[in-house]
Amino acid sequence: MFLPLLIAVHVIGVVLWIGGVAFVTMVVFPMIMRMENSLEKVLFFQGVEHRFAKIAKTSVVVVGVTGVLLLHLTGGWNVLFKASGIGPTLMTGVWVFYVFILMFEGRLFKALFRGEAQQDTAKVFYRLSVFHWVILDMSLLAIGVGVWAGHGGRF
Ligand code: HEM
Incomplete structure (x- = not known):
């Protein structure tokens, strides 16, 4: 009974998190790229990302904790990095990648938008959009x- 419940919580975390990433990628970015004004683009993007970052961070913790518990309870540690454990191996890889991005998110954005007035914001948002895809x-x-x-x- 505990295991299916754990999978349910794990998947709810995944839905909120990756659903948000899908929304930002497929809805928010096309909207931003259609905006005329650079400042409007940056403010809108920062507003959305700032709010979503909190949801993403909470989901990453929930998904990570439940994922590790699931691996532990199913004795899955020994299948990690093997063909039979392809699912959890890919999940762990994606999770580690997101943790890395969220840890350095502040610095990444600062670097991207530094000297923004002189920069071509359309180019920055195009690159960000490709990265989100x-x-x-x-x-x-x-x-x-x-x-x-x-x-x-x-x-
Ligand atoms: C530390 C990170 C993670 C670990 C250790 C982990 C581990 C696991 C394990 C052991 C299961 C149970 C698999 C089974 O029933 O045989 C599971 C289920 C699942 N995980 Fe993860 N996971 C992690 C992160 C993620 C991420 C980032 C995603 C999505 C991108 C994800 C998506 C799923 C889904 C959709 C299921 C349900 C599979 C089913 O239908 O039973 N997991 N995870």
């Missing part, structure tokens, strides 16, 4: 492979 695709791959492998899918 990359992390969204990685996350969807981890979800797809995780569900596939968790329900009997084998190579």
Whole structure:
């Protein structure tokens, strides 16, 4: 009973987190790129990211704690980095990548927007949008492979 409950909490965390990433990537970025004014673009983006960062950080903790507990309870540590553990291995990789981004997020944004008045903001947002597509695709791959492998899918 505890294990299915743990998977449910894990997946709810994943839905809130990756759902948010999908929304930012597929809805917010196209909106920003259609805006005319550079300052408006930066303020809107920072407002959205600032709010979403709190949701993402909480979800990352919930997903990480439940994921490690799941690995522990299913005795999955020894399948990590093996073909039979492809699901949890991809999940862990994506999780570590996000933790890294969220830890250095402040510095990353500062570096991106430094001297913004002189910079081409359209170029910065285009690069940010491509980056969001990359992390969204990685996350969807981890979800797809995780569900596939968790329900009997084998190579
Ligand atoms: C430290 C990070 C993580 C660990 C250790 C971890 C580990 C696990 C484990 C052991 C399971 C149970 C698999 C099974 O039923 O055989 C699971 C389920 C799942 N995980 Fe993760 N996970 C982590 C992060 C993530 C992330 C980042 C995502 C999404 C991008 C994700 C998506 C899922 C999904 C969708 C399931 C449900 C699979 C099913 O249908 O049973 N996990 N995770």
